[in-house]
Amino acid sequence: MTLQEIAASLPGYEPESLCLERACAFIARALPPPSPARERLPLQALLGRVLAEDLISPINVPAHDNSAMDGYAFSGAELRPGQPTVLRIAGTSLAGDEPTGPLAAGQCRRIMTGAALPPGLDTVVPQELVQRPDGEHILIPADALKPGANRRLAGEDLARGEQALAAGRVLKAPDIGLLASLGQTEAAVSPRLRVALLSTGSELCAPGQALQPGQIYDSNRYTLTALLQRLGCIEVIDLGLVKDEPAALREAFAEGVARADVLISSGGVSAGDADHTKRVMADMAETGELLFWQLLMRPGRPLALGRLPRADGTAALLFGLPGNPVAVMVSFYALVREALLRLAGATPAPLAMLRATSLQGLRKKPGRTEYQRGIVSRAPDGGWQVETTGDQGSGILSSMSRANGLILLAHDQGSVAAGEAVDVLPFDALM
Structure with missing residues (x-):
């Protein structure tokens, strides 16, 4: 199914104002099947x-019925309601010993945690519950345990x-x-999914080089590389920093398509960009196989999705992410992460979410999904509480470093008053 056919079949598809839920549904339908290869x-x-x-x-697992405690193994039939039980000790079973033969009536066996239960023995009394009237017997107090207690069953x-x-x-x-x-x-x-990265923009400078007037250091490639490595099932191909020049962009995109299953670029996809990235993407895409979206989310509004053709008739998937450092991270987790896992053959589980009390009011208009950087801590009552890192500008990367979670404000949700509960995505599950 082409991207245009998916768009036509998706209710409420509006590329200039696409909600996050529909964008995720669109991407899920646009994914090719994962590779059948195995290693x-x-x-x-x-x-x-x-x-x-x-x-x-x-x-x-376990291979035999075994003891869950250090104690004494015996037949539960020896127990009598309301009466103590006296048993004679007949040897010791250690973890790793072969199961011994059955015991006579009135006998028990000293046993260690994990040791196989001898035939006919189905109950273990913990050593701290028994009395030792002499060196040869134990006394189990009346009603101290029930038959079958402290036994791990074979195959349990x-x-x-x-x-x-x-x-x-x-x-x-x-x-x-x-x-x-x-x-x-x-x-x-499954083989590692090959993902190629590139950053675009003539204003970008590689770390380690001297900044020229008007330049900033490229951080997005290093951030995305770390996020991809965190997934474990990704092979990262770094295509480097590409100047905003048609020939250089075309060469970098062609290399990415030839070497990778997925190409991720950052920068050059917003509505006001006066650069060549969009044109180069469009030139390389098959007819109707490149879409530019304006998402109803903050940060991370602009996004490009495409399929770039290969010589063998297959296509590499393209994600064109925004250039602001926070927006690129949020876009990755909101839209790209699950798609990459599925392409790698995984069945992603939903990300763990906390409910936390907001320590401050949060301004929000219904009609878009928002991710605010938050600092989660324990509340005095033992629950969770969260506050923002302050300024939520999409270019303030230091705020992501200070945060330990993202406050998720849903599409239809309005402003939050101090003391209300909010959803938080902890970074430990993400980064």
């Missing part, structure tokens, strides 16, 4: 990669044949531990 990597190389196949447990964590991890999962540290617990040494993952 197998060892456990040490899996962090942040996308699992390409369902992982089915080949074993029961995972049963043989059960799905342990689903394809599309971005692997985190616990997942890698889970793979190891199943005896796996490697896993099949």
